[in-house]
Structure formats: structure tokens, C-alpha cells
Amino acid sequence: MSVSSSLSRTRVASWYERRSKRLRRRSPRGADASLAIGLVIIGAMMLAALFAGVLSPADPTRQDIPNALAPPGTDGHLLGTDALGRDILSRLLYAARTDLFVAVGAVLLPLVIGVAIGTIAGYRGGIVDRVVTGVVNVVFAFPVLVLLIALVFILGPGIPTIIVAVTLVSWVSYARLARDLVRRERSLDYVLAARVSGLPTWRILGRHILRNIIAQPVTFAMSDAVAIILFITALGFLGLGVPPPAPDWGTMIADAQPYFTTHWWLAVFPGLAICAAGLGLSLIADGLSQKWNAQ
Amino acid sequence: MAFARFFVSRLLQAVPVLLGVTLVVFVLIHLVPGDPAQTALGPRATPDAIDALHSQWGLDQPLHEQYLLFMERLLGGDLGTSLRFGQSAGDLIAARLPVTLWLIVYAAVLACLFAVPLALWAASRPAALRDRVVRVISVVGLGVPGFWLGLVLIEVVSVNWLLLPAAGVEPGFLGHMESLFLPSLTIAAGMTPLVVRSLRAEVLRVTESDFVTTARAKGLTPHQIRMRHLLRNALAPSVTVLTVNVSFLIGGTLVIERVFGLGGLGDLMLTGIDARDFPLVQAVTLVLAVLVVFVNVLGDLAQALIDPRVEVQ
Numbered sequence: 364m365s366v367s368s369s370l371s372r373t374r375v376a377s378w379y380e381r382r383s384k385r386l387r388r389r390s391p392r393g394a395d396a397s398l399a400i401g402l403v404i405i406g407a408m409m410l411a412a413l414f415a416g417v418l419s420p421a422d423p424t425r426q427d428i429p430n431a432l433a434p435p436g437t438d439g440h441l442l443g444t445d446a447l448g449r450d451i452l453s454r455l456l457y458a459a460r461t462d463l464f465v466a467v468g469a470v471l472l473p474l475v476i477g478v479a480i481g482t483i484a485g486y487r488g489g490i491v492d493r494v495v496t497g498v499v500n501v502v503f504a505f506p507v508l509v510l511l512i513a514l515v516f517i518l519g520p521g522i523p524t525i526i527v528a529v530t531l532v533s534w535v536s537y538a539r540l541a542r543d544l545v546r547r548e549r550s551l552d553y554v555l556a557a558r559v560s561g562l563p564t565w566r567i568l569g570r571h572i573l574r575n576i577i578a579q580p581v582t583f584a585m586s587d588a589v590a591i592i593l594f595i596t597a598l599g600f601l602g603l604g605v606p607p608p609a610p611d612w613g614t615m616i617a618d619a620q621p622y623f624t625t626h627w628w629l630a631v632f633p634g635l636a637i638c639a640a641g642l643g644l645s646l647i648a649d650g651l652s653q654k655w656n657a658q
Numbered sequence: 659m660a661f662a663r664f665f666v667s668r669l670l671q672a673v674p675v676l677l678g679v680t681l682v683v684f685v686l687i688h689l690v691p692g693d694p695a696q697t698a699l700g701p702r703a704t705p706d707a708i709d710a711l712h713s714q715w716g717l718d719q720p721l722h723e724q725y726l727l728f729m730e731r732l733l734g735g736d737l738g739t740s741l742r743f744g745q746s747a748g749d750l751i752a753a754r755l756p757v758t759l760w761l762i763v764y765a766a767v768l769a770c771l772f773a774v775p776l777a778l779w780a781a782s783r784p785a786a787l788r789d790r791v792v793r794v795i796s797v798v799g800l801g802v803p804g805f806w807l808g809l810v811l812i813e814v815v816s817v818n819w820l821l822l823p824a825a826g827v828e829p830g831f832l833g834h835m836e837s838l839f840l841p842s843l844t845i846a847a848g849m850t851p852l853v854v855r856s857l858r859a860e861v862l863r864v865t866e867s868d869f870v871t872t873a874r875a876k877g878l879t880p881h882q883i884r885m886r887h888l889l890r891n892a893l894a895p896s897v898t899v900l901t902v903n904v905s906f907l908i909g910g911t912l913v914i915e916r917v918f919g920l921g922g923l924g925d926l927m928l929t930g931i932d933a934r935d936f937p938l939v940q941a942v943t944l945v946l947a948v949l950v951v952f953v954n955v956l957g958d959l960a961q962a963l964i965d966p967r968v969e970v971q
Binding site: 497501504506512517519586592601603630639642 | 674675676678679681686687689690691785790793797800801802803805806810812817904905907908909910912913916928931936939942946947950
């Protein structure tokens with residue numbers, strides 16, 4: 364009995380030791396790899412979107428009915444054409460421009476507004492904090508996509524509407540995060556020292572507190588960006604996205620739905636484009652959060 | 659007794675949130691650029707028709723009166739009248755709610771079936787190969803759009819393999835199980851990475867707590883510790899993780915219902931949107947938000963039952 368229990372104890376102990384050693388050694392390296400691959404994917408997609416005009420073999424909106432539904436590899440159409448004979452590669456590139464541009468706006472705006480509101484609420488406390496927390500809780504009660512769809516419907520279609528709608532829905536995550544972080548930070552010595560030395564509030568917030576808390580909201584923004592890309596393309600798929608003829612990945616998939624069985628390339632390529640963007644952002648988020656955890 | 663107190667205070671906590679939700683839904687119609695009645699009826703509407711709609715919606719009254727009227731109707735069980743169907747929005751929603759609830763529960767169960775074993779497996783050897791495999795799965799899975807995955811699944815499973823129905827809902831329990839499998843699988847696939855991540859982190863947190871150290875000191879094997887101690891303590895966090903993600907789950911059903919033509923609440927909302935049916939869209943938005951609040955309360959109660967240390971913040 365005593366022999367077997369001491370044996371298993373040694374085994375357990377070595378199991379936990381091995382585990383904790385691995386934890387220390389591996390996570391930063393995995394983090395760097397994730398971050399690097401993610402940055403390469405997103406960087407390449409950004410460049411492709413930026414130089415869509417140069418890279419596109421054709422005008423993404425030019426219809427060519429006689430050449431409709433041409434399979435990939437057809438002369439002049441590397442990824443084939445859609446039901447209206449439009450070049451799919453060109454449409455993918457221009458859609459990247461639309462979707463990535465909307466995503467950048469829809470991530471940055473809530474980040475800035477949410478962090479600002481959350482920081483003020485967390486620092487001030489009292490009634491301001493209670494009001495902000497109340498509003499945040501109410502917005503959190505809505506399923507994100509449902510409120511987003513309702514808002515885009517109410518405000519009317521278009522790129523600015525989508526960005527405004529996403530901002531109205533997703534600032535709350537940043538506000539809650541920033542508020543909690545600032546409340547923790549508020550009572551630390553360096554903030555007290557700054558206050559005692561008579562620095563104005565905006566300066567304490569901007570130069571001292573914000574600098575110490577900003578890493579977490581930024582990390583969260585990257586994982587939020589994955590969701591945002593999926594939301595934007597889902598809006599397009601539901602017919603609530605960027606109005607035509609501007610191409611968008613979600614709309615391309617919606618248009619391709621009737622042809623899926625017979626002409627797979629219409630839906631598969633835009634789907635892969637969304638997956639690639641999602642994967643890139645997801646890797647960046649994963650890398651950042653691991654680095655953050657390692658610290 | 660402690661649970662009863664927890665129950666009451668948690669319910670009371672939900673009241674201001676619900677009030678806020680009604681306020682947001684009420685405000686929605688006032689965010690419509692221009693005149694909502696004109697927008698709803700289209701450019702060729704007669705002034706009389708527009709006036710009639712104004713008085714029906716109470717738009718001719720001051721704002722606070724409008725909200726009071728809205729609340730009065732709501733508390734009387736009146737969710738408004740759909741323009742498109744000329745029918746009570748409440749009745750329309752009641753007829754379509756079951757499919758959506760089925761889908762939500764089915765997807766949640768499937769997500770748990772995937773996520774719990776994966777999370778436990780990954781957390782049993784952090785940073786080892788299995789942990790990295792699970793991490794790669796969840797990182798990749800996060801970025802896949804559900805509506806596209808749904809289309810691919812229909813194409814592969816229903817059209818090529820002729821295995822499951824591609825659209826619609828079959829009657830009966832087994833019919834539901836069969837016809838809602840692919841849609842639920844699609845939603846679960848999107849949700850699993852989120853659940854795996856949080857759950858893995860929770861299990862690791864529990865691994866470092868004192869009772870695990872005690873269990874180790876008692877001489878239990880890692881397998882015994884995992885089965886007897888970690889699993890039970892990971893149950894409460896799983897419930898939290900699921901309820902936190904219920905908002906994601908409901909949003910997912912909305913799009914997936916459209917992909918598979920299921921005719922649930924999401925489909926109703928999108929039909930309302932196509933018809934510029936403001937009351938219907940408002941009503942569905944309200945019901946779905948109330949559902950989220952309700953599930954969150956239920957989740958907290960379930961957690962309190964599992965873990966007596968849980969308290970209302």
C-alpha cells in the first residue's frame with residue numbers, strides 16, 4: 364500500500380512538474396508563431412485589398428453574360444466567373460477592400476469610445492459609473508447579431524450605417540473591460556502619487572492609467588475583429604450589407620446559393636476568403652493573449 | 659433559505675435590465691431616418707394611411723406618453739400588430755418560437771458534447787501536443803462563417819451523401835432530431851471554440867486550487883483527480899460559459915435559420931425586415947433579448963445550485 368501510494372505520488376509530482384515546465388517554455392514560442400502567421404495573412408490581405416486596382420484582372424462590376432459561370436482556370440478568369448459573368452478574383456479583391464475597411468472602422472471606433480467611457484466611469488465611480496454600468500448591462504442583454512440586424516435595418520443600408528451599428532452594439536465590451544481595469548488601477552500607489560502631485564485628471568487618465576491598461580482592450584479588439592468580420596459578412600449574406608454593385612464576400616455567397624451544387628466556385632472562394640481573414644485575426648488574437656498571459 | 663434569497667435578489671437584479679431593454683426597443687423606431695410610417699408604407703402611401711398608422715403606433719403623442727402606452731400594451735401581453743401579416747406579433751412569435759428554442763438547446767447540447775471532452779483533454783496536459791491540437795482547432799474554428807459552413811454541409815451531407823434533409827423541419831421528436839441536426843451542428847461548430855477556450859482556462863484554474871493539491875497529497879492518480887474533482891468543479895464554469903455565450907447562440911440561429919429555411923424567429927425577423935414591418939422587428943428583438951436575460955438568470959440559478967459559494971454581486 365505504502366509503496367504503491369508513494370509511487371503514484373512521485374508519478375503525479377513529476378506529471379505536474381513536467382507540465383509546469385512545459386507551460387513556461389512553450390507558450391511564448393507558440394505565441395510568436397501565432398502572431399507572425401496571423402500578421403502575414405492579414406498583411407497580405409490588406410496589401411491585396413489596397414492594390415485591388417492593380418491586381419484585378421478585370422473590372423469587378425463589369426457583366427459579361429456570354430461568359431457567365433465560367434469555371435476556374437478559364438482564359439482570363441483564374442477563379443472563374445459568376446452568374447453575371449463577372450470575374451470572381453477581381454470581385455474577391457475589391458470585396459476585401461470593402462470588408463476589411465468596414466472591419467477596421469467597426470473595431471477601432473468601439474475600442475476608442477468604449478475604452479474612453481469605461482475609463483471615465485471606472486475612475487469617477489459614483490453615479491457616472493452606475494449609469495454606464497446600467498447601460499452596458501442593458502446592451503449586453505441583446506444578442507449581438509439581433510441588435511445589429513435591427514439597427515442596420517432601422518438606420519438603412521450602407522458602410523457608415525454598418526460601422527455605426529457595430530459601434531453602438533460592441534462599445535460595451537470595451538467599456539466594461541476598461542472600467543474594471545481602471546477601478547483596480549485607481550487605488551495603486553502610482554496613481555495616488557500622481558494625484559497628490561496635483562496632476563490634472565485628464566493627464567492622470569491619459570498618461571498614466573491608460574498606458575497601463577490599454578494592452579488588454581487591444582488584445583480583446585483583435586479577437587473581437589474575428590467576430591466583426593463574421594458579422595459584416597453575415598449582414599451581407601442576409602442582404603443587409605454594403606449595397607450593390609460594390610462587391611462583398613457575404614453578398615457573393617448569398618448570390619451563389621442557387622448555384623452551389625452545379626457551380627461550387629461561386630460560393631467556395633468567398634467563403635475561403637472569409638475563413639482566411641478570420642484565421643489571420645484569430646491567430647493574432649491568440650498570439651497577443653498568450654503573450655499577455657505569459658507576462 | 660440562502661438559495662431562496664439568492665433567487666429573489668437575482669430576479670430583482672433582472673428588472674432594471676428588462677426595463678432598459680424595453681426602452682431600447684422602444685427607441686428603435688425613433689431612430690428611423692425620416693417618418694417611420696412613411697418608410698413602412700412606401701412612397702405611394704396616402705396621407706390618410708400615414709396618419710392612421712401614426713395614431714395606431716401612438717407617434718402623434720409626446721415621447722414619454724408613447725413609452726407609457728408601449729409599456730401598457732406590453733404588460734397587457736400586446737407586442738404590437740405586424741404590418742405584413744396584419745396579425746398580432748405575439749401570435750406570430752409564439753407560433754415560431756418552438757423551432758428556435760429547439761435549435762438553441764440542440765446546438766448548446768452538441769457544443770457541450772464537443773467542447774467539454776476537448777477542454778478536459780487539452781487541460782490535462784497544458785502546452786503538450788494535445789493542448790496545441792485543441793488550440794489550433796479552436797483558433798481555426800473561430801474564423802469560419804456559420805452561414806457558409808451551413809451551405810457546405812448541405813452540399814456535402816445532404817446533396818452528395820443524401821444523408822440528412824437539406825431544409826425545413828420534420829414533425830415529431832425524431833423528425834426534429836434529424837432535420838435540425840445539420841443546423842444545430844453548424845451553430846455548435848461556431849460556438850465550440852469559444853466554450854473550449856473558457857472551459858480549458860477554468861479547468862486549469864481549478865487544477866491550481868488547494869483541494870487538488872490535497873487530492874494529490876492524498877496520493878490520488880491524475881486520472882482520479884480529473885474524474886472525481888476536476889470534472890465536478892468544471893461543471894459550474896461550463897454553465898457560466900454557456901450562458902455567457904447564449905447571446906452568440908441566438909444570433910447564430912438567426913442566420914442559420916435562413917440558410918436551412920427553418921421558419922423560426924430569425925426567419926420571422928428577416929421577413930419583417932424585407933417587408934419594412936417595424937412592429938414585427940421590434941417585437942422579435944424584444945423577445946430575443948428577454949430570452950437572453952431569462953437564460954442568464956437561469957444560468958446563475960443553476961450555478962448556485964451546483965456551487966453553494968456563488969453569490970449575487
